[in-house]
Amino acid sequence: MSEEERKDVQGMELDPNDLDTLVDMLKTYRLLQNYMNDETLKGIADVESSMFKLLNAMISTDFVDVLERGLQEPEFDKALLEPPQLGMMGIIRELKDEDVQKGVGVMMELLKAIGKASTENNEFKSRH
Amino acid sequence: MTEKVLILGAGYAGTVVANKLAREFRREIARGDLNVTILDKDDMNINQGGFTFLPFGLYSPEDLKRPRKEVISPRINCVFGENGEITGADLENRKVQVKSGDTFSYDYLVIATGSTTDISNIPGLSEDYNTFYTSMDDAFKLKEKIENFEQGRIAISVAQMPVSCPGATVKFAVMLNDYIKFMKTEEMCKNIQISFFWPMEPIGPPEFNKVATKVFEDDNIEINRNFKLAEVDSKNKEIVSQNGDREKYDLLITTPPHKSPQPIIDSGLTDETGWIPVDKFTLQYRGPAGNHDEVYVAGDSGPSSVIKSGIGAHYQSLVVSHNLINDIHGHGTKVSYMGEVGCPYIGAMPTPFTKGQAYIPSWSYGAPPESFEPTRLGWYIYRMYYYIHWDAGLKALF
Numbered sequence: 001m002s003e004e005e006r007k008d009v010q011g012m013e014l015d016p017n018d019l020d021t022l023v024d025m026l027k028t029y030r031l032l033q034n035y036m037n038d039e040t041l042k043g044i045a046d047v048e049s050s051m052f053k054l055l056n057a058m059i060s061t062d063f064v065d066v067l068e069r070g071l072q073e074p075e076f077d078k079a080l081l082e083p084p085q086l087g088m089m090g091i092i093r094e095l096k097d098e099d100v101q102k103g104v105g106v107m108m109e110l111l112k113a114i115g116k117a118s119t120e121n122n123e124f125k126s127r128h
Numbered sequence: 129m130t131e132k133v134l135i136l137g138a139g140y141a142g143t144v145v146a147n148k149l150a151r152e153f154r155r156e157i158a159r160g161d162l163n164v165t166i167l168d169k170d171d172m173n174i175n176q177g178g179f180t181f182l183p184f185g186l187y188s189p190e191d192l193k194r195p196r197k198e199v200i201s202p203r204i205n206c207v208f209g210e211n212g213e214i215t216g217a218d219l220e221n222r223k224v225q226v227k228s229g230d231t232f233s234y235d236y237l238v239i240a241t242g243s244t245t246d247i248s249n250i251p252g253l254s255e256d257y258n259t260f261y262t263s264m265d266d267a268f269k270l271k272e273k274i275e276n277f278e279q280g281r282i283a284i285s286v287a288q289m290p291v292s293c294p295g296a297t298v299k300f301a302v303m304l305n306d307y308i309k310f311m312k313t314e315e316m317c318k319n320i321q322i323s324f325f326w327p328m329e330p331i332g333p334p335e336f337n338k339v340a341t342k343v344f345e346d347d348n349i350e351i352n353r354n355f356k357l358a359e360v361d362s363k364n365k366e367i368v369s370q371n372g373d374r375e376k377y378d379l380l381i382t383t384p385p386h387k388s389p390q391p392i393i394d395s396g397l398t399d400e401t402g403w404i405p406v407d408k409f410t411l412q413y414r415g416p417a418g419n420h421d422e423v424y425v426a427g428d429s430g431p432s433s434v435i436k437s438g439i440g441a442h443y444q445s446l447v448v449s450h451n452l453i454n455d456i457h458g459h460g461t462k463v464s465y466m467g468e469v470g471c472p473y474i475g476a477m478p479t480p481f482t483k484g485q486a487y488i489p490s491w492s493y494g495a496p497p498e499s500f501e502p503t504r505l506g507w508y509i510y511r512m513y514y515y516i517h518w519d520a521g522l523k524a525l526f
Contacts, residue, residue, distance in 0.1 A: 033504055038186070038478055041508045045515030052519035059525070060151045060201070117202075124198040127172075128190045 066106075131162050131456060134224060134234035136214055138168035138196045138206070140522065141427030141441040141448075142240035148449035148524040150201035153456070157203045162456065165205040167226065169213035171196050173522075177438050178514050179260050180296045182267035183274055184307050184477065187514060189264050199522045207232075214241065217395045219417045236422050236452055239397070239404060239413070240445075243292050243386040243428040243436060250287055250385065252360035258381050260300060261291075273379060274304065275311070279319035280378025285367055287357040287385045288327045290403075292428050292436045295471035297383045298324075298331060298340050303477045305347045310479035322347075325355040325367065325375070332471060333496045336489060343475050343502075357382070386436070388429065401432040408434065408493070409464040411448050422455070424448040439470035439490070442521060449524070467493030472510050475502030486510040 008014075014022075058064050070076065086094065094100050133149060135142045146166050156162040178192040197206055206212075213227040217239070224232045245262050247253050260267040282304070286297045301324050309317055324344060330337040331351075344351050352375070359368040360382075366374045388398050397417050399405045405415040406425045413423035426448045427441035434440065447465040454461045468490065475485035484507035489497035513521075520526070 033508075036508055038484065038511055041512050042515060045512045048512070048516050049519045052516060052523065052525060056519065056523045056525060060154070062154065120197070120202075124195045127195050128193070 063110075130160055131236075132234045133162070133164045133236045133238070133452065133456075134232050135164070135166040135238040135240060136217070136224065137240035137242055137427070137429070138166045138173065138200065138208070138212075139240060139242050139427065140438055141242075141429075141445045142166055142168070142238065143173065143196070143200055143522050144442060144445035144524045145238050145240065145426060145449050145452070146204045147199075147201050147522065148446070149452060150203040151524070152449075152453050154203060156456075163205060164203070165207060165232065166200065167207050167212035167214060167224070167232065168196065169209070169227075171206075171208040173199055174264075175514065175517055176261075177293060177296070179262075179264065179267045180300050181303070181514075182264060183260055183271035184303050185271075186477070186511070191514060192264065194518050199518055214389075214391050216391055217397060219397070219413065219420050219423055222422075234422075236455060237420075237424070238448060238452070239392070239423065239425045239429050240427045241389050241392055241429050244389050245384040246387045247384050249387075250357055250360060250382075252362055253287075253357075253382060253384065256360055256362035256365075256380050257384075258379065259384060260381070261296070261383050270381065274307070277320070277379050278312075278316055281321045281323055281376060282379045282381065283323050283325060283367060283375060283377035284381045285325040285355070285357050286327055286383040290432050290436055291383055291386045293438065293471070294435065295332060295336070295437070295473060299472065299474040300381075301349055302343055302347065302474050305349055306477045306479050306482055309481065321350065323350040323352060323375070323377075325352045325357070327354070327356040329353050333489075333491060335497045335499050336471065336473065339473060339475070339487075339500065339502070386428075392429065399431075403432045404429050405431050408467070410451060410462050411444055411465055412451075424451065434467065435469050435471070437469055437471055438521075439488075440468070443468035446524065467491075473500075473502060474507070474510075478507070484508070484511070 095104070135146055138146070146164060149164050150157065153162050153164070157164065173194050173196045175192045178187045181187045196208060200206055210228040211226055211230055214224060215227050216225040219237070222234050222237070224234070224237070226232065247257060258270050258273055260270050284297060284301050284304070286294070301322060305322055308320055312320065331340040341351065355373065356370040357367060358370040360380065361368060365377055367377060367380065368374050387402050388404065392398060392404065393402065395417070397404050397415060399415055404413065404425050406412060407414050408431070411424050411426060411430070413420040413425060426444040428436040430436070430444065444465050447463055450463045454463070469492070470488050470490040472486060472488045475487070476482040478484040483504055485502035485504055486507040487500045487502045488506065488510060489500045491497040
């Protein structure tokens, strides 16, 4: 490529292929922009709002850290490879394990929290 | 012993600080080592920035309100109503009194009580008071007046500075012009003149002023600068400036004077400008009630020299939160608010004849806004913001 063909844009050297890509992106963006209006943007905003809620939930709790670690437990890996079949007696036996007891305790609190949040959520939504 | 953070005001700034602390200190709160309490006189969060759009049907009331508890983390102790309505703050003794008679003590205090309007400051204004600024009801009453307006001069007046979101009235004037062209007959449009009365010479920083001036000129909106509203003569339908200039109007739309909430003034926290002085970088209280490192101020409550806007409140809240987090961790590191602020500008609203155009110029203490032009994508981003405000801005995600 000759030096003459290269363009200097604010100190960044761009060759004609880069410029073609930029022009292509701009023209494609124009297509998207032309089909966007104040109604469609409301739909996009609703999707974003739900994503932000999930994002907030993820960054606001240690549960993600617990899950991150728990999902990498070798015993859990083994269980996924060869799922243990637990009958009623097996479950009762596992309940004597301290870690299982803690897991049940955490899940019980999660159930309570979900129940409480469901009631509150209905109250909030009725006031919108 | 449990450390106590007390936040006065559950508007934008107070909510952001609460949510940031709730996330950062979730373990301390769960263990009972830290308590974060937020007070407010009511339990509904209203996004006042959206009022500008209500007369034009661009948002509806349900877009602009949420129960405060819905947008504040359940880790925060929320006290609303009479128990949350502040009547006085004693920084010396670290006590805050509320209307019910209760008293709250604190180790750290965040004052985010915002500003309030003061119509009584302009004689005659209450007799012909039309505004989109103060409430959704007012915005809808104004909508009706605009719809019924057939001919004459619409005077849009920003009474005096500082006001919350000074750019809102500029945007309103541009949208009103487009709305009238859309809704009224060609004949009516010829007989309606919009006149804009601004209390200063420039409309914002130089680049903002440049764009605003051009758009007003292109739209044939008459600009009257340095018109500080002193009086409204509703009988003769005239507004009077502090210089004694008199201007006729047929419909007056006013952005009223703003002031600190009365309990904040009565507690001796404000300076001669009527606003709360702070260290402009750390946002710690530095005023007539003494220097208080444990007291932070965020949002519209702050000094008159800092522009009052939602974007400014956001950046201030992040700094206040970070400094509180550092204080509570006890390492004394301070981060600085650099004066980051922004003011959305609208070049046109969408009608059958115009595409929506907007931009959100930003600046800081030492760096005025760069040159800008309203764009269509800018309009979409700005419009979208009001929908995601509740889950992005208020939750302090970034």
